[in-house]
Amino acid sequence: MNYTLRKLTDPTPEELEEIRAIFDIAFASERAFQSVVGPEKFPQILPILNRAQLIAGSLGGEIIIAADAANSNKIIGAIIWFGPGREIYDSDEQRKRALGPLMEVFPPEAKQWYAEVTPKMEAFKKASFGDRARTEWYLQRVGVLPDWQGKGVGTALIEEGRKRVGKHGIALQAVEPKNVSYYEYLGFKNKGHIDVQALHGDFTVTSLFWEP
Numbered sequence: 001m002n003y004t005l006r007k008l009t010d011p012t013p014e015e016l017e018e019i020r021a022i023f024d025i026a027f028a029s030e031r032a033f034q035s036v037v038g039p040e041k042f043p044q045i046l047p048i049l050n051r052a053q054l055i056a057g058s059l060g061g062e063i064i065i066a067a068d069a070a071n072s073n074k075i076i077g078a079i080i081w082f083g084p085g086r087e088i089y090d091s092d093e094q095r096k097r098a099l100g101p102l103m104e105v106f107p108p109e110a111k112q113w114y115a116e117v118t119p120k121m122e123a124f125k126k127a128s129f130g131d132r133a134r135t136e137w138y139l140q141r142v143g144v145l146p147d148w149q150g151k152g153v154g155t156a157l158i159e160e161g162r163k164r165v166g167k168h169g170i171a172l173q174a175v176e177p178k179n180v181s182y183y184e185y186l187g188f189k190n191k192g193h194i195d196v197q198a199l200h201g202d203f204t205v206t207s208l209f210w211e212p
C-alpha cells in the first residue's frame with residue numbers, strides 16, 4: 001500500500017476537519033474518554049475532543065499526516081506532537097480556541113471529576129517522567145483508519161517524529177494494553193501506571209518514554 005507522510009504547516013480548517021473525521025473513526029472505541037463523559041454523550045463529544053486536540057496541535061505543536069497516494073491523497077492517519085517547552089492547552093490562544101469549545105459541551109459532573117483528578121494525574125506524570133514530558137517531545141495523539149491499521153502507517157508516523165527529536169526523548173501515556181505493548185515493541189520503556197476511577201468506568205493509564 002502506497003502512502004506519503006507530510007507535516008502540515010498552517011493547516012486550513014478544512015484540513016483539520018478532515019483529520020478530525022479520521023480520528024473520530026480511529027478513536028470510536030476509546031475507553032478512557034468514554035469512561036469520563038459516559039457512553040451516551042461520548043459519540044457527540046468525541047469529535048469536539050478531537051477538534052480541540054487538533055486545533056491545539058496546529059497552534060502549539062506539530063501535526064504530521066499520512067495520505068493515500070493512490071486515492072487523491074486522502075488522509076488515512078495523523079499524529080499530533082508537542083515539542084520541548086510546549087504542551088497541550090498551554091497558551092491563552094489554545095485555551096480559547098481549542099479547550100473553550102470543548103468545555104462548553106462538557107457535562108458538569110465530568111468537569112468536576114477532571115478538577116479533582118487533574119492534580120493526581122499531574123503528580124503521576126511527574127513521578128513517571130520528571131519534567132521530561134514538558135522539556136522533551138510529547139506524543140499527544142496518533143490514529144490510523146481501521147482499514148489501514150496493521151500496515152505500518154502508525155509506525156511510520158511515529159518514526160517520522162523520532163527522526164525529528166534530535167537528542168530529545170519522547171513521552172506519552174496510553175490506556176489500551178494493546179497500545180502499551182505496541183509502544184514497548186517500538187522501544188518505549190514502561191514508566192509505571194495508575195488506576196483511574198471515572199464516573200462511568202475504570203481504566204489504567206501507563207506512562208511510556210523513548211530515549212534517543
Ligand SMILES: CC(C)(COP(=O)(O)OP(=O)(O)OC[C@H]1O[C@@H](n2cnc3c(N)ncnc32)[C@H](O)[C@@H]1OP(=O)(O)O)[C@@H](O)C(=O)NCCC(=O)NCCS
Nearest residue numbers: 026142143144149150151152153154155174179181182185
Ligand atoms: C495504535 C495505532 C495508531 C497503530 O497504528 P497502525 O498503523 O495500526 O500500526 P502499525 O501497522 O505501524 O503497527 C502495528 C503492528 O505492529 C506489530 N505489533 C504491535 N504490537 C506488537 C507487539 N507487542 N509485538 C509484536 N508486534 C507488535 C504488529 O505487526 C501490528 O500489526 P497487527 O495489529 O496487524 O498485528 C492504530 O492501531 C490506531 O489508530 N488505533 C486506534 C487509535 C489509538 O488507539 N491510538 C493510540 C492511542 S495511544
